[in-house]
Amino acid sequence: MNMKIDKDLKKNIKDVSEKCGGYLTTNLYDENRGTLPSWDSIRSKYNINFSELLAELNIKSKDEYLMQRNKVKAISNFKLLNLEFGFVSKKIYDDSKLQPSSEYISKHYGWNEIAKEANVRLAHGQYIDLNDVIEQLKETIKKLGYIPTSTEYKELQLKPSQDSLAAKNITWTDAMKKAGYRPYGKAVIVKDKVCFNEDCYRQFTPIDESEKHCDPCYKHLRSILIKELKQMNKAKLEEVCTKLIYLGNSQKNILDIFNSN
Numbered sequence: 001m002n003m004k005i006d007k008d009l010k011k012n013i014k015d016v017s018e019k020c021g022g023y024l025t026t027n028l029y030d031e032n033r034g035t036l037p038s039w040d041s042i043r044s045k046y047n048i049n050f051s052e053l054l055a056e057l058n059i060k061s062k063d064e065y066l067m068q069r070n071k072v073k074a075i076s077n078f079k080l081l082n083l084e085f086g087f088v089s090k091k092i093y094d095d096s097k098l099q100p101s102s103e104y105i106s107k108h109y110g111w112n113e114i115a116k117e118a119n120v121r122l123a124h125g126q127y128i129d130l131n132d133v134i135e136q137l138k139e140t141i142k143k144l145g146y147i148p149t150s151t152e153y154k155e156l157q158l159k160p161s162q163d164s165l166a167a168k169n170i171t172w173t174d175a176m177k178k179a180g181y182r183p184y185g186k187a188v189i190v191k192d193k194v195c196f197n198e199d200c201y202r203q204f205t206p207i208d209e210s211e212k213h214c215d216p217c218y219k220h221l222r223s224i225l226i227k228e229l230k231q232m233n234k235a236k237l238e239e240v241c242t243k244l245i246y247l248g249n250s251q252k253n254i255l256d257i258f259n260s261n
């Protein structure tokens with residue numbers, strides 16, 4: 001049976017650990033104990049080993065301490081590299097000669113886990129998880145501006161590649177659905193577009209080729225234009241009406257009128 005360690009002694013040992021930077025080894029303790037009893041005398045008096053003592057006092061061992069401290073360092077390194085390069089790869093990390101090493105990070109925490117915690121992008125072809133691949137697909141299609149067929153997607157060599165999707169065990173069709181798009185599933189004459197509005201990812205079937213906005217975004221812009229009519233003078237109103245009569249009220253014409261104001 002262990003004898004209960006005196007409360008004051010407990011507090012004093014904890015103080016020593018704080019003086020040593022938040023962790024303790026037997027050597028560190030003995031070098032910094034001052035007038036406190038030596039580790040040997042504590043061990044024989046309480047019949048306790050060092051790791052039991054650390055656990056009892058809730059003090060970190062050197063390994064635990066280093067693990068925690070290096071994790072903070074690794075996350076901060078990832079963030080810095082991401083700022084500099086826009087993404088993180090093992091090559092960039094190794095070339096920067098940072099500590100802890102990439103090997104240490106992979107072994108102790110997992111490379112992807114640190115990327116996730118640091119909220120950084122990994123290099124092309126290295127996706128953190130399925131959500132990451134889906135997120136990239138969503139952005140790629142948004143940039144493309146329309147919904148391609150699976151074959152077209154492959155031919156355009158867009159990223160994430162269908163191989164990257166396969167590596168995450170998902171088909172292109174299912175990934176598109178998860179990204180919020182509706183793949184065709186059959187031949188179509190008119191390809192769907194993705195709304196031109198920066199924050200909008202809505203897919204729509206354009207009535208004519210010049211349409212750029214989805215219905216809700218277009219309706220919103222139109223309602224602003226209608227409000228603007230109230231402030232227009234006679235000459236401006238006449239100009240707007242003339243354009244509408246000659247050019248028609250297609251989305252493109254309405255937006256041209258809108259933008260010329």
Ligand SMILES: [Zn+2]
Binds near residue numbers: 195196213216217218
């Ligand atoms: Zn929209």
